[in-house]
Amino acid sequence: MEKVLITGGAGFIGNAIVQELKEKYEVVVLDNFSPQIHGYNYEESYLYKNIKKKCELIKGDVRNTEDLKKALKDVHYIIHLAAETGTGQSMYEINRYTDVNIKGLSNLLEVIIRDKLPIKKIILSSSRSVYGEGMYFCEKHGVVVPRLRKIEDMKNGDFEVKCPVCGSEVELRNTTEECELRPISYYAYTKFAQEKMLEVMCKIMEIPYTIFRYQNVYGAGQSLNNPYTGILSIFSKLLLKNQDINIFEDGKESRDFVHVSDVAAATCSAIENANTDYEHINIGSGENVSVIKVAEILKRLYESNSAINITGDFRKGDIRHNVADITRAKKLCRFNPVYTFEKGMKEFTIWVKEQNKGQSLEKSEDLFERSLQEMQTIGMLVKAEE
Numbered sequence: 001m002e003k004v005l006i007t008g009g010a011g012f013i014g015n016a017i018v019q020e021l022k023e024k025y026e027v028v029v030l031d032n033f034s035p036q037i038h039g040y041n042y043e044e045s046y047l048y049k050n051i052k053k054k055c056e057l058i059k060g061d062v063r064n065t066e067d068l069k070k071a072l073k074d075v076h077y078i079i080h081l082a083a084e085t086g087t088g089q090s091m092y093e094i095n096r097y098t099d100v101n102i103k104g105l106s107n108l109l110e111v112i113i114r115d116k117l118p119i120k121k122i123i124l125s126s127s128r129s130v131y132g133e134g135m136y137f138c139e140k141h142g143v144v145v146p147r148l149r150k151i152e153d154m155k156n157g158d159f160e161v162k163c164p165v166c167g168s169e170v171e172l173r174n175t176t177e178e179c180e181l182r183p184i185s186y187y188a189y190t191k192f193a194q195e196k197m198l199e200v201m202c203k204i205m206e207i208p209y210t211i212f213r214y215q216n217v218y219g220a221g222q223s224l225n226n227p228y229t230g231i232l233s234i235f236s237k238l239l240l241k242n243q244d245i246n247i248f249e250d251g252k253e254s255r256d257f258v259h260v261s262d263v264a265a266a267t268c269s270a271i272e273n274a275n276t277d278y279e280h281i282n283i284g285s286g287e288n289v290s291v292i293k294v295a296e297i298l299k300r301l302y303e304s305n306s307a308i309n310i311t312g313d314f315r316k317g318d319i320r321h322n323v324a325d326i327t328r329a330k331k332l333c334r335f336n337p338v339y340t341f342e343k344g345m346k347e348f349t350i351w352v353k354e355q356n357k358g359q360s361l362e363k364s365e366d367l368f369e370r371s372l373q374e375m376q377t378i379g380m381l382v383k384a385e386e
Contacts, residue, residue: 001026004271005075007062007108008082009055010047011037012222013125013214016264017079018051025271027055030062030071030082037223046355047221062104068111077271079123080105083190086226087129088371090187091317092378101190102197109201121277122209123270124198127191128256128282130213132182133319134175138163144170145180154314155382159249161320172288174325177213177280185317195280208277210270212263215284215324219260219344220351227368234368235295236352239304246311251292254321256284259339269333276332284324285337297342301349312384315375 002025006014009029021027029051033042042048051057060067062082072078083101084090090097112119128134133146146161153159163170183189195211202209216230224233238245266283270276295308329335339347375381 002076003028003074004077004079005030005071006055006079006081007031007071007104009079010042010051010057011081012047012219013217013260013263013267014081015047015050015221016219016260017081017267018055020264020268022054025077028058028071028075029055030058030060030067032061032082033059036226039225050221062107063099065107065111068107069115072111072115072117075117076120077123078108078119078121079125079267080108081125083125083194085187087185087187087317088315088375088380090185090190091380092374094186097186097190101187102193105194105197109197109205112207113201113205119205119207121271122198122202122207123267124194124209124211125267126195126211126213126280127188128175128213128215128284128322128324129185129188129319130181130183130192130195131175131179131322132184132188133161134322135173135179136161136163136170137173138166138168138170140168141165143173145182146170147182148184148317149320151316151382154249155384157250157312159253159314159320172321172323174286174323175282176325177282177328184319208274210276210278211280212267212270213280213282213324214263215256215258215282215322217260217263218257219339219348221260224352224355227371231291231294232298232348235298236302236349237368239298239302239306240352240356242305244307244309245295245299246309246313247291247295248311248313248315248318249291250312251295251310252290253318254288254290254323256286256288256323257294257341257344258284258337259344262335262337262339265338266329266333266335269335273333279328279332281329281332282324282326283329283335284326285339285341286324286326287341288321288323289341297345298349301345302353314382316380316382
């Protein structure tokens, strides 16, 4: 049986991939069990318990060469998930994101090339964030990729992107893989760097790669106490306590939410699929959902009495909308998302309620408030009244 290494495999997406692979491959997971994801006692975390008997688990760090050498023993395929993932947090913890996301991958590549390891393929979890605002259509200039929104416009309540050529209004388009890459957060730059590192080094090492650009991944198992990586957990905590939700911008900002099971299936399909070699592939639902709609759906499913408030506050470096063109994934990976957003939300909220019985959400509110204070102190969060 061939062996697959999943770096960061004890995390949210890694968990789903382990479930997908465990019957067909020998799976080894290298993970540092970050407290931000797993809490301070990782052996009690949902994610750890979910895979501890389904794979070989190595507690280690991609920044440590000896840990990598141990994890890479007799490995045929690598799925590289290990990364820091908070967009907002990346804007003020720059060294940390450089250290984990860039140095971590460079360590992995160096061990492979120095030890002449016979790796058959590397699969990278990249991000839709490399596109920046993504693709839009201008009546005068056709398909364009808008630049970072102006702070003054956003302070005045104008949150929509503009044509980078003439400044006129533009219409959202599904972003294809041919879109110009224009990352606008430091997290996005690290994922962009990872892509380029593979493009350069894998050709030299003669190792095929596949780069998946995940959209907003959600589902049972996502960290409920990490305030940096998703609105679903933050909203859930507040709604379950019937506390009001304060939504950034005007609530019309939108994301392409894709269920973690669909992400895992697509990722694993590339392992022995030569059609995906040297390809960059979007993995999403192909549809976007506004933040206000997300809040309303969750409120209904939790039967909450919370009020939903539009604040006009905003974070620097956030994008306005995103929606993926998934034509290439359908063609090369036979990707066909199983989960609609409504179906996924029903499953997610049932799981959250079960976790809440064990007080898994107890600290998340304080952590969220602390993260907002950090961003405001550093100047990344702009309050509407300022």
